[in-house]
Amino acid sequence: MFTSYRLIIAATALAVLAGCASPNPYSNQQASSNDSGGVSNTAKYGGLGALAGAVAGAAIDHGNRGKGALIGAAVVGAGAAGYGYYADKQEAALRKSMANTGVEVQRQGDQIKLIMPGNITFATNSSAIAPSFYAPLNNLAGSLKQYNQNMIEIIGFTDSTGSRQHNMDLSLQRAQSVSTYLTSQGIDPSHLAVGGLGPDQPIASNADVNGRAQNRRVEVNLKPIPGQQYQQQ
Numbered sequence: 471m472f473t474s475y476r477l478i479i480a481a482t483a484l485a486v487l488a489g490c491a492s493p494n495p496y497s498n499q500q501a502s503s504n505d506s507g508g509v510s511n512t513a514k515y516g517g518l519g520a521l522a523g524a525v526a527g528a529a530i531d532h533g534n535r536g537k538g539a540l541i542g543a544a545v546v547g548a549g550a551a552g553y554g555y556y557a558d559k560q561e562a563a564l565r566k567s568m569a570n571t572g573v574e575v576q577r578q579g580d581q582i583k584l585i586m587p588g589n590i591t592f593a594t595n596s597s598a599i600a601p602s603f604y605a606p607l608n609n610l611a612g613s614l615k616q617y618n619q620n621m622i623e624i625i626g627f628t629d630s631t632g633s634r635q636h637n638m639d640l641s642l643q644r645a646q647s648v649s650t651y652l653t654s655q656g657i658d659p660s661h662l663a664v665g666g667l668g669p670d671q672p673i674a675s676n677a678d679v680n681g682r683a684q685n686r687r688v689e690v691n692l693k694p695i696p697g698q699q700y701q702q703q
Contacts, residue, residue, distance in 0.1 A: 553694055557582060560617040560692070567609040572602075581693050584610065585673075588686030595632075597643035599651060607648065610690065611655035619698055623663050623691040624648050629682035630669040642666025648688055661695075 561582050565575050574585040590602045599607070614622065626641035626648075645664040653659045674681035 552699070553580065556617070556619065557694075560613070560620075563613050563617065564610075567613050568606065571606040571609065573606050573610075581691055583692075584690040586688040586690070588683050591688050592644055592647075592686075595640070597640060597647050599647055607651055608655065611652055611657055614652070614657050618658065618661075619695055620661065620692040621663065621695055622652070622657070622661050623665070623693065624652075625664075625689045625691070626666045627671065627685060627687050627689070628668050629685040630672070630676040631682065634668060637668035638666055640666070641668045644688060648690070 557577075557580065561575065561577055564582065564584065568575055568584065572587055572590045574587075576583040576585065586603070586606065590600065590606065592598065592600055592603070614620070624645045626643070626645035628637040628641050630637070642665065645666055649659075649662050649664045652662065669676070669685070672681075672685045673687070674684035676682050676685060
């Protein structure tokens, strides 16, 4: 009994170390919006994943909870750290490629979000890609070819001017334009999903010109593929 508890404690320690020991090769680069105290996303995901694995492993192996905890911590922690490391690398590459393009890169948990503002994406009331939008899209396509293990969700937004139905249709058409262009650049269409939310989920006030300009945007959300194994490279 005491040996089993000692093994579970050891598994918990392994859970923490799995995160802390995972390298963060980008510690000297611009911190992501979700970083705190110098702890990498790899460490967060690895440590928390391993801790969850330890608990699950102990629950599954009733005959030897300590052994189950150790196995669960090792397996789940390695997988979580693998995705965290992959996302860290992808985030750093995107920040570099999107520098000075007007595109904002955010890290939100296990997702990477790119916010593409209306002043570079589409002309007013148009779903045709503006000339200023091609460079960021080409940079994005190049990054997605290098880091091709994501689900790519493309969402269009508008301001509140005009009818709601028109804005819903326009936002979807804009998302589809981005999807079509990325596909033409060699991105796997099976990884792409599009949607339009029109004036919903504004990020600024629609009461003034500047706020409406911020709300007219396209967001690209990069998410892990369910069931995908992410190996550290």
